[in-house]
Amino acid sequence: MSTATEWEPLFGEAEVPEEVAEGWLNGLGVNRAAPAQVLIALLDAEHATFLFRRDLPDGVLDAAVTHPVKRVWATAVDSGQLTAEQWDRLLAATAHLGLHKALTEIAEEERSARLTSRGAVGIERPPSVDARPPATPAEIAAWAEQVPEIPAEDRTYALWWVAALYGDPDAMRQLAGSPKLWVRRSVARAPHLPAEVARQLGADEDRIVRLFLTESCADAPPEALLDVWTWWQGSFSFPGRPRNHPNFPEQDLLRFAEDPQPRMRLLALDDKRSTAELVERFGRDPDPEVRLRAAEDPRLSAASAVRLTKDADSAVRGQARRHPALPVPVLLSLLLAPESARDAAANRAVPAAVMLRMVELAHRRLR
Secondary structure, eight states, X not given: OOOGGGGGGGGOSSOXXXXXXXXXXXXXXTOTTOOHHHHHHHHHTTOOGGGGOXXXXXXXXXXXXXXXXXXXXXXXXXXXXXXXXXXXXHHHHTTTSTTHHHHHHHHHHHHHHHHHXXXXXXXXXXXXXTOOOOOSHHHHHHHHHHSOOOOTTOOOOBOHXXXXXXXXXXXXXXXXXXXOHXXXXXXXXXXXXXXXXXXXXXXXXXXXXXXXXXXXXXXXXXXXXXXXXXXXXXXXXXXXXXXXXXXXOOSSOGGGTTOSSHHHHGGGGGSTTOOHHHHHHXXXXXXXXXXXXXXXXXXXXXXXXXXXXXXXXXXXXXXXXXXXXXOHHHHHHHHTSTTTHHHHHTXXXXXXHHHHHHHHHHHHHHO
16 A cells, blocks of 8 residues: 655646646546545536546536536536436526526426436437337237338437337237347347347347347347457447446356457456466467456556556557556656556546645646
8 A cells, every 4th residue: 555655756846747737637537436525626626527427426416516617517417417406406506697598498308308218228219208109919010010121231229119118028029020120129229138039139140139139138148248249349328338248258268368369368357267377468468459458457467567558559558557556656657747647647546635636736737
């Protein structure tokens, strides 16, 4: 554990460069070890872009909606994450402003959107709040027949009426066998499916059906998740999928340690039987994606973490700069360099008290 005196070189008499100050604020905003106190201090420094995070500690958005600086509360509005109670507080705090009416309209639009979309990602909105889906097998078949054919390359959202039937296992069984691609893609967005339907869609000839299943359905089979992992890099809408899916294989992954395909090879570190030695070996792998996975591993040695901060690949360098095993003197040098300040400020090893002083110093520099 580091001591307070070790961090004092960060706060010398000389001002930090403007690029370093900006890097600190940006990095601390995405530092998952930063407590609410630090993030609220960032708001007071008029830095609010981190409000788009989906994992904010309690109290941060509450502080943002009543903040006196427009840039802060406006970013909270843009984040699309405000609860009804937070909207009420924001509207009360801005009642004296000329744009209060516009804010009220935005709040109402968000409320209506949540009602009609049922809060699901990747699903189209119903035509109205009181829209009703088909109710009988015959009606379901008739509605499915009306769905147009689409080319495989089309970007699609799940049909609202199929989504409205997600709680009906028999309807899902019926629609999963549809020859209409859009219908099967819509079924694949269901949060839960009967096991046989999940297996059927997991082997569908359309890769987007398989992708939607692994992103949205808790019952996606392991083999489908592994298949999608080989070709899908992930999305902002479903961060971490398919690799963070509860059904993603966790055992017998060491067999991939020698796999010629890098994305399969790196999975070996997810096996509970994997060792620190394998982490070190992967830290020297010829493929940057495998080295990146090693740089994420908490078992990586301090020496290897330091070496990877100078890796030829920028993503590997950035991840290594965030590794908590870095010695404090190395982390200090990274925090003071414009090209590495942001990544280093996102390092969980930075103590909260140091984070607060960094915010204060950076804010003073940028005012």
